[in-house]
Amino acid sequence: MNIEVNNISVEANNGETILDVLKRNNIHVPTLCHIKDMLPSGACRICIVEDIKTGKLIPSCSFPAYDGLKIKTHSYKVINARKTIVELLLANHPNDCLYCDRNQNCDLQTLASDLQIKQPRIKGQKEHHNLDFSSVSLKRDPDKCILCGRCVRVCETIMGVSAISFINRGSRTFIGTALNEGLNTSSCINCGRCVVVCPTGALSEQTQYEKVIEAINNSEKTVVVQYAPAISVSLAEFFDIEAGTDVNGKMNAALRRLGFDKVFDTTFSADLTIMEEGTELINRLQNGGKLPMFTSCCPAWIKYAEEFLPDMLDNISTCKSPQQMLGAIIKTYFAEKIGTKPENIYSVSIMPCVAKKFEEQRVEMGSESISDIDAVLTTRELAELIKTYGIDFKNLEPESADSPHGERSTAGKLFGVSGGVMEAAIRTAYAKLTGNELEDLKVEAVRGLEGRKEAKLNINGFELGVAVVSGLANAIQLIDEIKKGRSDIHFVEIMACPGGCINGGGQKLHSDIEDIKKRMQSLYIIDIDENEPLKVSHKNKEVLDLYEKFLGEPNSHKAHELLHTKYHKRDVLL
Amino acid sequence: MDELEKLFENYDLSRDNLIPILQEIQEHEGYLSPESIALVGKKLKIPNSQVYGVATFYNQFRFVPKGKYNIQLCRGTACHVLGSATVLEEFEKHLDIKAGQTTKDGLFSLEVVACIGACGLAPAISVNGEVFAKVNRETVKAITSLYN
Numbered sequence: 001m002n003i004e005v006n007n008i009s010v011e012a013n014n015g016e017t018i019l020d021v022l023k024r025n026n027i028h029v030p031t032l033c034h035i036k037d038m039l040p041s042g043a044c045r046i047c048i049v050e051d052i053k054t055g056k057l058i059p060s061c062s063f064p065a066y067d068g069l070k071i072k073t074h075s076y077k078v079i080n081a082r083k084t085i086v087e088l089l090l091a092n093h094p095n096d097c098l099y100c101d102r103n104q105n106c107d108l109q110t111l112a113s114d115l116q117i118k119q120p121r122i123k124g125q126k127e128h129h130n131l132d133f134s135s136v137s138l139k140r141d142p143d144k145c146i147l148c149g150r151c152v153r154v155c156e157t158i159m160g161v162s163a164i165s166f167i168n169r170g171s172r173t174f175i176g177t178a179l180n181e182g183l184n185t186s187s188c189i190n191c192g193r194c195v196v197v198c199p200t201g202a203l204s205e206q207t208q209y210e211k212v213i214e215a216i217n218n219s220e221k222t223v224v225v226q227y228a229p230a231i232s233v234s235l236a237e238f239f240d241i242e243a244g245t246d247v248n249g250k251m252n253a254a255l256r257r258l259g260f261d262k263v264f265d266t267t268f269s270a271d272l273t274i275m276e277e278g279t280e281l282i283n284r285l286q287n288g289g290k291l292p293m294f295t296s297c298c299p300a301w302i303k304y305a306e307e308f309l310p311d312m313l314d315n316i317s318t319c320k321s322p323q324q325m326l327g328a329i330i331k332t333y334f335a336e337k338i339g340t341k342p343e344n345i346y347s348v349s350i351m352p353c354v355a356k357k358f359e360e361q362r363v364e365m366g367s368e369s370i371s372d373i374d375a376v377l378t379t380r381e382l383a384e385l386i387k388t389y390g391i392d393f394k395n396l397e398p399e400s401a402d403s404p405h406g407e408r409s410t411a412g413k414l415f416g417v418s419g420g421v422m423e424a425a426i427r428t429a430y431a432k433l434t435g436n437e438l439e440d441l442k443v444e445a446v447r448g449l450e451g452r453k454e455a456k457l458n459i460n461g462f463e464l465g466v467a468v469v470s471g472l473a474n475a476i477q478l479i480d481e482i483k484k485g486r487s488d489i490h491f492v493e494i495m496a497c498p499g500g501c502i503n504g505g506g507q508k509l510h511s512d513i514e515d516i517k518k519r520m521q522s523l524y525i526i527d528i529d530e531n532e533p534l535k536v537s538h539k540n541k542e543v544l545d546l547y548e549k550f551l552g553e554p555n556s557h558k559a560h561e562l563l564h565t566k567y568h569k570r571d572v573l574l
Numbered sequence: 575m576d577e578l579e580k581l582f583e584n585y586d587l588s589r590d591n592l593i594p595i596l597q598e599i600q601e602h603e604g605y606l607s608p609e610s611i612a613l614v615g616k617k618l619k620i621p622n623s624q625v626y627g628v629a630t631f632y633n634q635f636r637f638v639p640k641g642k643y644n645i646q647l648c649r650g651t652a653c654h655v656l657g658s659a660t661v662l663e664e665f666e667k668h669l670d671i672k673a674g675q676t677t678k679d680g681l682f683s684l685e686v687v688a689c690i691g692a693c694g695l696a697p698a699i700s701v702n703g704e705v706f707a708k709v710n711r712e713t714v715k716a717i718t719s720l721y722n
Contacts, residue, residue, distance in 0.1 A: 156621075161621075162621030162623050162624060163621075163623060164623055165621070165623035165624045165626065165627035166627050166631075167626060167627050167630045168630045168631065169630070169631045169632075176623075177623055177626075178611065178612075178615075178621070178622035178623040178625070178626045179608050179611065179622075179626055179637075180626070186623070187621070187622075187623075573608075573611075573612055573615070573622040573623075574612075574615065574616070574621060574622055
């Protein structure tokens with residue numbers, strides 16, 4: 001069928017909304033409340049177009065296209081209406097753009113500018129709500145909220161958490177938690193999906209770079225940094241480099257220019273995680289342990305389980321996440337090695353995630369008064385720091401990470417994408433169980449951005465069932481099946497964010513799905529790169545060295561003390 | 575709490591019954607406590623934020639217990655014309671609470687209601703059902719001092 005847009009006939013498919021048709025034909029209509037691939041809510045009306053036959057303004061995001069429909073996307077009437085909508089949104093918006101976290105990165109600001117709003121024509125009464133700084137990962141400024149409801153919808157449909165909802169009614173409506181308490185006591189799992197979809201500065205991460213800069217400038221501190229596997233393929237976009245480009249070398253150089261004394265790679269401890277988690281899985285399989293075993297790398301998933309699945313906590317691997325493992329090793333083995341006290345080391349990690357900020361502050365993550373990690377910066381914060389310090393990122397000469405925690409396998413690198421932990425674990429578990437390496441290292445079935453993937457692998461005649469889920473709402477479905485008695489699955493990888501860390505809550509705002517795919521592809525390309533000989537975690541020499549000199553065996557007493565933890569039921573308002 | 579638990583026996587535990595259940599709890603307890611909101615969420619399998627969201631949408635639900643003496647202040651048309659806004663302001667100032675709240679000592683709660691059918695006595699208020707006529711700024715203190 002055909003519809004007529006601005007006097008030009010374009011093809012439309014059955015079941016498409018007007019907005020779908022417009023997007024496919026590269027006709028730009030602004031949106032605010034719309035989220036791609038989710039049911040439209042039609043709340044903000046900014047996407048209205050004029051129906052020529054009736055003269056009515058209809059929301060393109062929720063209006064189905066039909067044969068013979070004639071619309072104008074930028075008629076006089078449409079522009080005026082859009083302008084009024086934005087003016088009304090601005091009427092009770094705080095005018096502090098210059099000091100806002102989202103300055104120059106804000107949908108509302110862009111709209112106001114695109115629609116040429118130059119005067120505060122409408123003045124509204126401003127409802128004041130307190131800032132919510134209670135969470136260690138996120139902060140909320142409800143005064144900047146335009147009630148588009150994107151955060152509420154992702155929290156409910158992608159994460160299955162619903163920590164926030166619309167409270168009150170009419171002009172007094174705001175977005176808040178149950179009983180309007182702080183996020184810290186709510187069921188919020190700190191995943192930061194809400195930050196990623198928020199069009200304004202109403203939701204943002206708790207920044208920690210001031211603390212980091214202070215430590216760097218403190219001559220008594222040895223400041224150590226580590227970065228997650230996903231960072232090197234996500235940072236390029238901030239510096240006008242093609243999305244997905246692996247800028248690992250430049251990043252190492254930039255981190256040194258920022259003043260970090262040692263630059264380590266969390267991928268090293270991803271390999272370490274595989275040694276520990278692989279051994280744990282084999283033990284569970286051989287000694288009748290609790291199965292299926294769930295991965296424990298994702299701190300948002302862990303908090304979710306502690307709140308919603310307290311009866312399944314024994315199914316979760318006791319392994320700390322790679323961030324925490326490396327943190328613990330830095331404050332013990334590395335400190336000893338360079339002859340300094342752990343309290344004189346300041347340990348920073350760069351993560352694609354805001355939940356990592358929460359994880360780092362968990363009481364279980366450290367010993368006595370020494371915390372495994374001292375500060376967590378998101379990919380966004382790192383990019384800002386590099387800009388603040390005037391580093392010409394694009395033209396930096398690549399450098400390597402530091403020893404003894406800089407070597408990494410390409411399997412560990414895959415941790416950045418959903419299915420990667422599984423793939424790396426399969427490679428190592430296979431080798432441990434059979435004594436041979438997998439012939440084809442690539443485990444196609446667990447690759448890609450699908451929310452749920454399953455595979456069956458034959459290892460020495462035993463059929464190992466594995467599942468990979470990302471987006472917690474997908475995990476809930478699988479767990480329901482397991483609770484109902486499904487027993488063919490032995491190992492489950494769960495990541496809260498759809499697609500895994502490459503699409504984490506700490507990544508570049510306004511990331512396009514195509515950019516996320518490029519980040520994923522980049523990790524897969526690294527895995528087949530001929531210049532990268534180390535493809536499996538269990539051959540990482542620095543990791544093996546660490547076992548030989550310090551930890552002993554995987555799952556040894558010392559490894560348990562430093563690299564494993566326990567989870568606890570959390571009583572929050574669900 | 576046990577009594578509250580019993581209340582659910584009369585209902586099919588589906589989302590559709592959220593509002594009737596909230597109403598009945600309020601009838602029983604006088605307000606919706608955090609505990610009762612949590613219980614409703616658990617029973618009906620609705621996230622607490624959504625239970626709270628629905629409850630706050632309607633003016634009929636309150637989230638703090640009523641005071642020993644509940645002052646209902648009429649904001650109907652006749653009372654409005656004769657100055658109920660000033661009376662409200664005076665009550666809020668005198669009791670140091672906003673409409674919908676309860677004093678810290680639990681003695682008074684202040685509630686704004688639509689016409690109570692005493693237009694001839696405007697501006698009118700009622701304290702636990704006892705009606706006071708032609709209230710003004712000056713008589714606010716005197717009225718509250720009757721209840722201690």
